[in-house]
Amino acid sequence: TQLLEQSPQFLSIQEGENLTVYCNSSSVFSSLQWYRQEPGEGPVLLVTVVTGGEVKKLKRLTFQFGDARKDSSLHITAAQPGDTGLYLCAGDSSGATNKLIFGTGTLLAVQP
Amino acid sequence: NAGVTQTPKFQVLKTGQSMTLQCAQDMNHNSMYWYRQDPGMGLRLIYYSASEGTTDKGEVPNGYNVSRLNKREFSLRLESAAPSQTSVYFCASSRDSDLSYNEQFFGPGTRLTVL
Numbered sequence: 001t002q003l004l005e006q007s008p009q010f011l012s013i014q015e016g017e018n019l020t021v022y023c024n025s026s027s028v029f030s031s032l033q034w035y036r037q038e039p040g041e042g043p044v045l046l047v048t049v050v051t052g053g054e055v056k057k058l059k060r061l062t063f064q065f066g067d068a069r070k071d072s073s074l075h076i077t078a079a080q081p082g083d084t085g086l087y088l089c090a091g092d093s094s095g096a097t098n099k100l101i102f103g104t105g106t107l108l109a110v111q112p
Numbered sequence: 113n114a115g116v117t118q119t120p121k122f123q124v125l126k127t128g129q130s131m132t133l134q135c136a137q138d139m140n141h142n143s144m145y146w147y148r149q150d151p152g153m154g155l156r157l158i159y160y161s162a163s164e165g166t167t168d169k170g171e172v173p174n175g176y177n178v179s180r181l182n183k184r185e186f187s188l189r190l191e192s193a194a195p196s197q198t199s200v201y202f203c204a205s206s207r208d209s210d211l212s213y214n215e216q217f218f219g220p221g222t223r224l225t226v227l
Contacts, residue, residue, distance in 0.1 A: 043155070105154055
């Protein structure tokens with residue numbers, strides 16, 4: 001079974017701080033997605049990265065796909081209370097379809 | 113445009129009871145999925161349907177059955193519920209199965225407790 005491990009599992013920070021969440025695997029992924037899930041709701045896609053070394057920015061969020069396509073990171077600059085939620089990475093290793101492997105998640109709490 | 117809807121939102125069952133979780137999407141998507149989410153384990157794929165008329169097993173299919181009723185609807189059935197099936201269940205859909213270019217849209221979830 002392929003695993004996607006996320007670290008840290010939990011993160012509680014003050015508004016305005018920066019943070020980085022990591023997503024690591026021993027497997028190569030053809031693409032990797034990041035989702036955010038708020039309490040009582042389903043995950044919502046933030047970004048998809050496809051090329052090794054690719055960097056994508058979404059306002060204060062920066063996503064990077066590792067050169068070897070085995071890992072990814074999410075960096076948040078000047079965190080806001082609205083960033084609070086569960087962040088999930090999900091990799092597609094089949095290159096074909098239907099086989100998204102989800103990470104264990106990072107629960108972020110941003111205190112005002 | 114409601115996206116992906118799921119019913120019920122909450123359910124409590126006794127061991128051995130059966131139930132069906134309903135899911136519908138109004139985005140004209142071809143592919144639909146059922147996941148379960150447990151603490152510390154992320155989301156795990158139970159079954160998926162790449163297109164109307166087809167279904168396939170995911171990572172954890174034991175104890176579940178599915179029906180792709182039509183393009184819009186994909187149901188998940190527990191024939192004889194067990195406490196190990198206590199979880200939050202999410203239905204999702206995507207335009208196609210090519211994950212590199214299509215996002216999955218998730219419903220709000222069904223919180224199931226089996227006593």
